[in-house]
Amino acid sequence: MTQIMKSCFISLAILFLWQVEAGAEAADICHCPPMMPAFQALCNPDFVIRAYVTGKAEVDSGAMKSIRYYTHTIEVFKQPIEEIVAVYSSLECLATLQSDWAEYLITGSMEADAMVHITRCNFIKLWDKLSAAELDLLQNFQDRCR
Numbered sequence: 001m002t003q004i005m006k007s008c009f010i011s012l013a014i015l016f017l018w019q020v021e022a023g024a025e026a027a028d029i030c031h032c033p034p035m036m037p038a039f040q041a042l043c044n045p046d047f048v049i050r051a052y053v054t055g056k057a058e059v060d061s062g063a064m065k066s067i068r069y070y071t072h073t074i075e076v077f078k079q080p081i082e083e084i085v086a087v088y089s090s091l092e093c094l095a096t097l098q099s100d101w102a103e104y105l106i107t108g109s110m111e112a113d114a115m116v117h118i119t120r121c122n123f124i125k126l127w128d129k130l131s132a133a134e135l136d137l138l139q140n141f142q143d144r145c146r
Contacts, residue, residue, distance in 0.1 A: 030093030032121035038134050041123035043145035045107035047116055048077040049084060050127060050138075056099040059088065066090045069097050069118075071106070077141045080110045093119040103127040105138070 035041075042048055051071040059068045066088045073084055087108060089095040095118045097104060105125050108118035118124060125134075137144060 030120065032119075038123070038131075038137060039144070042077075042107060042134070042137055042141070045078070045122065046110040047079045047084065048105070048107045048141070049073050049079060050075040050077070050103070050105055051084070052101045052103050053097045053099050054101055056097070064090055064092075067094060069099065074103070077138060078145070081114065081116075084116055087116050087118050089118050089120075093121065095120045095122060095124055097124070098126075105130060105134075 036044075049071070051073045053069050054072050055070040057068050057070075059066050068086050068088055070086050071084060087106060089097075097106075103126065105123070105127055106118060107123045108116050109122075111117050130138075
């Protein structure tokens with residue numbers, strides 16, 4: 001093997017190892033706990049809404065990039081602020097939503113900055129994919145989630 005080939009092989013090996021390490025670090029950024037029962041997943045978050053997702057935009061706040069999903073709330077089950085018109089999801093733990101007026105049940109957290117945030121760890125489901133048990137829980141939400 002010539003010296004140039006050895007040098008190329010070593011460089012490729014180093015790049016490969018660097019990529020594997022970078023991928024492991026990225027995987028650690030968003031670690032979701034094991035899925036909890038629907039009762040806990042719906043009762044524990046700061047907000048629970050039924051909403052259409054009407055659009056999205058990338059937001060760059062300097063330190064962190066996120067996606068702003070514009071929403072139109074249909075029904076409120078639990079909400080700490082008067083109105084939710086957008087929810088934010090950081091690119092590191094992105095909750096991927098269809099933005100073509102798809103109807104969702106969305107849960108998430110209220111941050112200190114008064115913005116509502118969602119991650120892929122939250123209970124987020126297309127409305128027409130909810131089970132009968134989940135719909136029943138929502139129908140009696142105030143009584144069951146005290």
